Amino acid sequence: MTRPVTPGRSPRSPGGSGGKASRTYRRPKPDAARRAAFDVLRAVDERDAYANLVLPGLLRDRRMTGRDAALATELVHGTLRRQGTYDAILDRCVDRPIGEVDPPVLDVLCLGAHQLLSTRIPTHAAVSATVELARGVLGDGRAKFVNAVLRKVSARDLGEWLDEVAPPYDEDAEGHLSVVHSHPRWVVGALWDALGGGREGIEALLAADNEPPAVTLVARPGRSTLDELYAAGAEPGRWSPLAAVLPEGDPGAIAAVRDGRAGVQDEGSQLVAQALAEAPVAPVDGGERRWLDLCAGPGGKAGLLAAIATQRDVSLLAVERRHHRARLVRNAIGWNTNHQVVTADGTQPAWEPGVFDRVIADVPCSGLGALRRRPESRWRRRPEDIAELGPLQRQLLGTALGAVRPGGVVAYVTCSPHKAETRAVVDDVLATEAGEGFELVDARELFPGVTDLGAGPDVQLWPHLHGTDAMYLALLRRTV
Numbered sequence: 260m261t262r263p264v265t266p267g268r269s270p271r272s273p274g275g276s277g278g279k280a281s282r283t284y285r286r287p288k289p290d291a292a293r294r295a296a297f298d299v300l301r302a303v304d305e306r307d308a309y310a311n312l313v314l315p316g317l318l319r320d321r322r323m324t325g326r327d328a329a330l331a332t333e334l335v336h337g338t339l340r341r342q343g344t345y346d347a348i349l350d351r352c353v354d355r356p357i358g359e360v361d362p363p364v365l366d367v368l369c370l371g372a373h374q375l376l377s378t379r380i381p382t383h384a385a386v387s388a389t390v391e392l393a394r395g396v397l398g399d400g401r402a403k404f405v406n407a408v409l410r411k412v413s414a415r416d417l418g419e420w421l422d423e424v425a426p427p428y429d430e431d432a433e434g435h436l437s438v439v440h441s442h443p444r445w446v447v448g449a450l451w452d453a454l455g456g457g458r459e460g461i462e463a464l465l466a467a468d469n470e471p472p473a474v475t476l477v478a479r480p481g482r483s484t485l486d487e488l489y490a491a492g493a494e495p496g497r498w499s500p501l502a503a504v505l506p507e508g509d510p511g512a513i514a515a516v517r518d519g520r521a522g523v524q525d526e527g528s529q530l531v532a533q534a535l536a537e538a539p540v541a542p543v544d545g546g547e548r549r550w551l552d553l554c555a556g557p558g559g560k561a562g563l564l565a566a567i568a569t570q571r572d573v574s575l576l577a578v579e580r581r582h583h584r585a586r587l588v589r590n591a592i593g594w595n596t597n598h599q600v601v602t603a604d605g606t607q608p609a610w611e612p613g614v615f616d617r618v619i620a621d622v623p624c625s626g627l628g629a630l631r632r633r634p635e636s637r638w639r640r641r642p643e644d645i646a647e648l649g650p651l652q653r654q655l656l657g658t659a660l661g662a663v664r665p666g667g668v669v670a671y672v673t674c675s676p677h678k679a680e681t682r683a684v685v686d687d688v689l690a691t692e693a694g695e696g697f698e699l700v701d702a703r704e705l706f707p708g709v710t711d712l713g714a715g716p717d718v719q720l721w722p723h724l725h726g727t728d729a730m731y732l733a734l735l736r737r738t739v
């Protein structure tokens with residue numbers, strides 16, 4: 260009986276045995292990519308780590324580059340995103356409820372299922388390499404179990420499995436979409452509620468959440484140019500006049516990004532920051548002087564706003580409650596001493612009320628609009644989180660309204676489309692004393708050329724329609 264052979268390491272491959280074929284069995288070399296993927300999945304599971312943060316460090320420490328690094332990345336992201344689908348399939352292939360399978364064993368099984376059902380890795384290679392991984396990290400006994408389960412998984416392709424395990428759409432639409440597109444059922448419900456419409460739209464949105472986003476750059480005005488980014492290999496962005504898309508390569512290798520003159524920023528974030536900067540405000544003697552970013556960390560929007568503010572001779576005050584995130588904001592805007600970063604609670608204003616021309620409250624939220632960016636986050640979030648965040652979101656918007664001068668504008672922003680975090684917050688705060696003297700501005704006019712902006716006056720962007728995160732923006736102008 261032959262033992263499994265790690266894919267790509269066939270003993271017959273050129274340069275393998277150099278013609279002197281040895282008949283003694285050689286244990287396959289440890290598979291660095293799968294081992295790295297397994298270690299990241301364990302960190303996500305055991306320590307609540309973020310795959311996006313753990314993986315790059317681990318690849319660096321293990322000096323993994325090129326194909327190994329690309330495979331490890333694909334395995335980690337794909338396995339985490341598709342975990343719901345794979346769990347439903349594995350549930351049919353093991354002899355006990357999936358919840359009773361040891362988490363490390365389940366991680367190996369999911370890694371195997373991902374290779375078998377969603378990659379072009381040949382079946383025999385996917386099974387043998389995953390069993391070899393299991394032998395190394397789980398031991399021989401459990402490797403046999405992994406082998407047996409993966410053989411069952413490999414009997415069907417993904418479409419056939421989904422027909423088998425997902426409830427029929429007509430009987431249970433949310434349950435069907437939840438299994439087919441690997442989102443928790445409550446998230447499917449919340450996204451659908453926010454998006455409206457029929458099956459086509461929500462399917463397109465859920466599918467977009469499973470696609471890794473393009474790396475988008477922003478050329479901060481007055482500091483870098485699109486031409487500089489194009490010269491470094493980037494291509495034009497879709498909507499934002501400051502955006503460029505990097506089709507491949509490390510953005511950190513681009514001098515403008517390294518120097519902070521440009522940054523990595525989703526086009527949705529660029530668009531909402533520019534909308535705030537371009538929103539009409541009532542003129543004041545001496546022109547605009549002060550802008551406020553109430554929830555600034557890690558500094559993406561602050562970095563862009565600071566560049567625009569500098570061009571207009573305006574100073575930006577950036578507030579962030581957490582020290583380490585405030586440090587990141589300092590990195591983003593500290594190049595100009597006209598701008599200031601303070602570590603403070605934005606709900607306890609340490610500034611005079613009614614003095615800022617423009618204010619942004621990019622409040623902490625569930626992040627349901629950025630699921631494609633953080634592969635594990637959909638499984639971490641709970642419906643209760645939405646309710647728990649509500650009071651802080653309302654307080655921060657209230658503080659933002661209190662900070663703006665008459666004729667000035669406030670941007671309320673979330674990277675979640677959940678209605679309870681978007682419209683409901685704005686409506687509630689407008690109905691309180693804090694909202695007196697404010698009107699909603701039609702924000703759509705501040706997104707020139709952008710299609711599918713809905714009925715307004717607020718704007719909701721969508722991954723499947725705009726290729727951006729699902730950013731939400733409501734613009735409120737102080738009338739008195």
Ligand SMILES: C[S@@+](CC[C@H](N)C(=O)[O-])C[C@H]1O[C@@H](n2cnc3c(N)ncnc32)[C@H](O)[C@@H]1O
Pocket residue numbers: 528553554555556557558559560561578579580581584603604605606621622623624
């Ligand atoms: C959605 S993020 C902001 C993203 C940021 N505007 C950007 O574009 O990079 C929300 C931020 O608000 C911060 N935050 C949470 N509660 C806060 C509070 N009470 N006051 C100020 N900042 C707060 C969080 O630490 C987090 O950094």
